[in-house]
Amino acid sequence: MTSLNPVRGTQDILPEEGRLYRRVEETAFEVAERYGFGEITTPIFEFTEVFSRTLGDTSDIVTKEMYTFEDKGGDQITLRPEGTAGVARAFISNGLQQNLPLKLFYRGPMFRYERPQKGRRRQFRQVGVEILGVATPQADIETISIAQTFLEELGLKDYIKLELNSLGDTDSRSAYCDELVKYLSDHQDKLSKDSLERLDRNPMRILDSKDEGDQAVVVDAPRLQDNLNEASQSFFEDLCEGLTKLGIVFEHNTNLVRGLDYYCHTAFEFKTSDLGAQGTVLAGGRYDGLVGQMGGPETPGIGWAAGVERLSLLLDDGAEAKRPIAVIPVGGKAESEAMVVTEMLRKKGYRVDLGYSGNLKKRMKRANRLNAVAAVLLGEDELTRNVGTLRNMDSGEQKEVSLETLEDHLALYK
């Protein structure tokens, strides 16, 4: 073994943090169910083609970030870098086109080989939704509104901002690309090395560049929004109108493009200013060509994914854990009786801690550290009378209670 540290960019999730992650994932799932989504779980690895053919040979994910290996049977396998391609593959493999429109939710780990930073890891978790089979902006509105509700339920309403753009349909996009390339070619000397590479393969990505020199060039670039054909324009107008009707506030960011090739029409991101360069917490868009491109029946789709770690960084842990009840035996003979009482309470649904050893003082300290709401002290003498002492850990108030009625007294703390 070379090292006992986890591999760079991966981490062990300890209980405290795990609780936050679970809150994010369960909130997402609960909201998704309310909006009529069912959960799908696809494998965390797929044939490499599932991603390379759909994400586009020029995307950062495919060119730089995939964990790909040959397995013992000689198959090219990739740990999934995102969820949509796998869902689209599952849609085709399972013949789900009979069930359209389809609303699916997913959660789970994703893998990307990138430079680890706060909110950027090589193994990270996403929650996401997809709507398949709806070509009208209704699905775009619903998809964005579920995202908004999800983030609101996490208490993030005041920390996030929705940015929206239209990438247009295929015709608009290719007409625009030609113009953009013409403009950028005239400014090649000012573009970064990365962007020069993108110029041939994926010029729209340059709009999204974080390089300052690129950004200066992009400011005066022709704008996609001026090149949208009528159909694309009215699609976008309907979307904006629908969102406004639902009270969803957004900003039209004309430079917002998504990193993957399969997007069209709607692209959106929920951003926060609190996480530096990792400010995008939830991102999505429409991908009408994806399923067809994979070899399935032409099926429109739209969805989003959110980074669970990034969202967790924005949550405060305040009063997160449910407070336990501490059962504290005082004296050796009380130990086994304490176990019986503990077990009885746990079976009734209480969260109970029974320290394994130590004197009263040590055990009280443990109860405090666990933020116990109450303690049940069981002394040897008391047990002969079948009573114990119930202590309110906040007020310090104590009273003797019969063990038979213990549960009635504890109901207050459940």
Ligand code: ATP
């Ligand atoms: P970025 O611009 O930050 O690299 P992205 O465009 O690659 O984001 P998406 O592919 O849209 O991200 O993924 C959706 C969400 O998943 C992101 O908004 C982010 O919250 C989260 N995410 C993406 N990559 C990572 C990562 N390496 N570590 C943690 N979270 C991530």
Ligand code: MG
């Ligand atoms: Mg990325």
